[in-house]
Amino acid sequence: MNDTPVIEAIHLRKTFGETVALEDLSLSLPRNEILGLLGVNGAGKTTALNILLGLTTPTSGSLRLFGRELRTHRVEILRRCNFASAYVALPGNLTVGQNLWTFAQLYGVKNHRAKVTELLEHLEIPHLRKRVTGQLSAGEATRVQLCKAFLNDPELLLLDEPTASLDPDISDKVRTFIRARQRERQTSIVYTSHNMRDIEEVCDRLLFIHKGRVVAAGTPAEVLALFQRDSLEDVFIQIARSEAGDVFAAAPAPK
Amino acid sequence: MNPRIVFALVCRYLFLYTRNWVRLAEVVFWPTMELVTWGFLTRYLDSKMGGGEAGPFTWLLGGVIFWDVMFRSQQGVALSFLEDVWTRNLLNIFVAPVRPAEYLASAFGIGLVRIAITVLILWSLSWVFFRFNLLDIGPALVPFFGCLLVFGWAIGMFATALIMRFGQAAENLAWAVPFLIQPLTAVYYPVAVMPGWLQWAALTLPSTHVFEGMRGVMAGLGFSWSHFAWAVALNAVFLLLAALFYGRTLATVRAKGLLTKVATN
Numbered sequence: 068m069n070d071t072p073v074i075e076a077i078h079l080r081k082t083f084g085e086t087v088a089l090e091d092l093s094l095s096l097p098r099n100e101i102l103g104l105l106g107v108n109g110a111g112k113t114t115a116l117n118i119l120l121g122l123t124t125p126t127s128g129s130l131r132l133f134g135r136e137l138r139t140h141r142v143e144i145l146r147r148c149n150f151a152s153a154y155v156a157l158p159g160n161l162t163v164g165q166n167l168w169t170f171a172q173l174y175g176v177k178n179h180r181a182k183v184t185e186l187l188e189h190l191e192i193p194h195l196r197k198r199v200t201g202q203l204s205a206g207e208a209t210r211v212q213l214c215k216a217f218l219n220d221p222e223l224l225l226l227d228e229p230t231a232s233l234d235p236d237i238s239d240k241v242r243t244f245i246r247a248r249q250r251e252r253q254t255s256i257v258y259t260s261h262n263m264r265d266i267e268e269v270c271d272r273l274l275f276i277h278k279g280r281v282v283a284a285g286t287p288a289e290v291l292a293l294f295q296r297d298s299l300e301d302v303f304i305q306i307a308r309s310e311a312g313d314v315f316a317a318a319p320a321p322k
Numbered sequence: 323m324n325p326r327i328v329f330a331l332v333c334r335y336l337f338l339y340t341r342n343w344v345r346l347a348e349v350v351f352w353p354t355m356e357l358v359t360w361g362f363l364t365r366y367l368d369s370k371m372g373g374g375e376a377g378p379f380t381w382l383l384g385g386v387i388f389w390d391v392m393f394r395s396q397q398g399v400a401l402s403f404l405e406d407v408w409t410r411n412l413l414n415i416f417v418a419p420v421r422p423a424e425y426l427a428s429a430f431g432i433g434l435v436r437i438a439i440t441v442l443i444l445w446s447l448s449w450v451f452f453r454f455n456l457l458d459i460g461p462a463l464v465p466f467f468g469c470l471l472v473f474g475w476a477i478g479m480f481a482t483a484l485i486m487r488f489g490q491a492a493e494n495l496a497w498a499v500p501f502l503i504q505p506l507t508a509v510y511y512p513v514a515v516m517p518g519w520l521q522w523a524a525l526t527l528p529s530t531h532v533f534e535g536m537r538g539v540m541a542g543l544g545f546s547w548s549h550f551a552w553a554v555a556l557n558a559v560f561l562l563l564a565a566l567f568y569g570r571t572l573a574t575v576r577a578k579g580l581l582t583k584v585a586t587n
């Protein structure tokens with residue numbers, strides 16, 4: 068089996084004028100792994116995702132997806148990826164079916180009708196096909212976006228706060244769906260969220276980013292052990308309230 | 323260039339019209355109002371100074387229709403981008419395996435569709451109400467329209483690049499750019515009425531050669547190969563400059579992380 072990492076990022080750095088959005092990010096994502104990117108607002112998560120998607124060019128550092136340079140193989144790489152975000156929408160004035168048809172064409176999905184039907188059923192929203200996208204509830208719209216995100220059976224999926232603005236019931240369904248699909252197809256996923264429940268349930272590995280740098284990495288259990296905390300929520304708060312570089316400062320003495 | 327992708331992007335835009343009649347009304351409404359205004363002016367001028375059936379001022383209606391070809395073409399390009407901005411869909415498109423050339427080709431295609439609709443409406447209205455038959459211009463219509471279409475694409479690309487770079491504040495540019503060109507390009511009057519230095523500037527625009535050529539044909543002077551050649555050559559220059567500008571702007575926008583800003587604001 069091919070064991071080239073799906074993502075191989077080395078010393079990615081991004082500055083916007085004076086602002087350092089990403090100080091130094093290195094990561095290697097193998098196949099079949101869900102990596103959670105955590106951090107407070109402004110930590111640099113979206114910037115990292117945008118660089119991985121080729122929407123933003125890094126100031127320095129090297130980035131390979133599927134073993135190829137993103138800069139020079141953009142289209143070829145993007146065909147194997149997909150993306151969904153709480154901050155992006157599908158055109159509201161088209162029906163769900165029209166939107167999904169369009170993206171199926173863009174990604175060159177074979178048997179696209181069957182694929183769309185299958186995904187809509189799996190997401191429990193087959194009745195939405197003829198509905199106008201702009202009139203859907205947040206929960207419905209998110210699931211339609213996820214349907215778009217899984218259309219091409221991506222090998223790499225980038226999700227920017229997919230559960231933001233969802234109620235706990237729908238969040239749970241969304242997480243279950245993502246996990247099930249991921250296991251079935253061995254998709255690699257990068258997942259950003261503020262929702263610790265999300266991260267605990269979905270992610271195999273975590274990367275805590277604070278002020279543009281990685282301050283902790285590992286499996287959820289490893290991160291909890293490292294900070295000697297019982298919940299990721301506590302770890303999050305501790306990191307959020309610390310200065311960059313001394314995230315352990317406020318950690319209590321070992322029990 | 324993948325035709326399936328271009329086709330899908332054009333269809334997506336056409337779906338909008340099937341879903342929203344107000345949009346279709348917009349394509350019909352503006353050209354009609356414009357034609358009626360100029361139509362009566364033409365009729366008035368003809369009755370004062372000309373007389374007869376097809377009066378000496380009917381070329382003004384030709385100007386209206388020709389102008390709209392260029393205007394709709396550039397609008398089609400800029401609008402197809404703005405539509406993605408307005409619907410917060412831009413990022414979905416930019417992370418899809420779509421080449422910039424495919425995206426632009428679809429925008430060009432949309433320009434073509436808009437023109438086809440506008441011309442059909444203007445041609446029939448001007449014929450029925452003002453006895454101006456566009457087809458009287460003859461086969462010269464094809465190269466003339468072609469040149470205006472392509473020039474519309476070029477300025478549409480400039481406008482789109484500016485919107486990408488400067489955000490929605492630059493949106494008005496999508497509408498303003500053609501009107502910056504309009505006085506210079508001699509739509510409703512010959513280049514000869516301009517002062518000498520301005521004539522020189524006017525003749526650097528491919529569209530000026532088309533409008534001059536159109537008036538020539540309507541005055542019975544025949545098709546001017548030299549105006550046509552100039553229009554084609556200048557179009558090539560403008561299209562090249564527009565493509566370079568678009569490509570450079572895309573790189574800048576990626577470096578500054580503006581794509582997400584434009585897309586999610």
Ligand SMILES: Nc1ncnc2c1ncn2[C@@H]1O[C@H](COP(=O)(O)OP(=O)(O)O)[C@@H](O)[C@H]1O
Nearest residue numbers: 083086088108109110111112113114578579580
């Ligand atoms: N296009 C941009 N131009 C200037 N600054 C930016 C841009 N995008 C992000 N930033 C800044 O970079 C930092 C990281 O932002 P972001 O990646 O959006 O954080 P997160 O997604 O973790 O909330 C913030 O300080 C933000 O203001």
Ligand SMILES: [Mg+2]
Nearest residue numbers: 109112113114
């Ligand atoms: Mg973010």
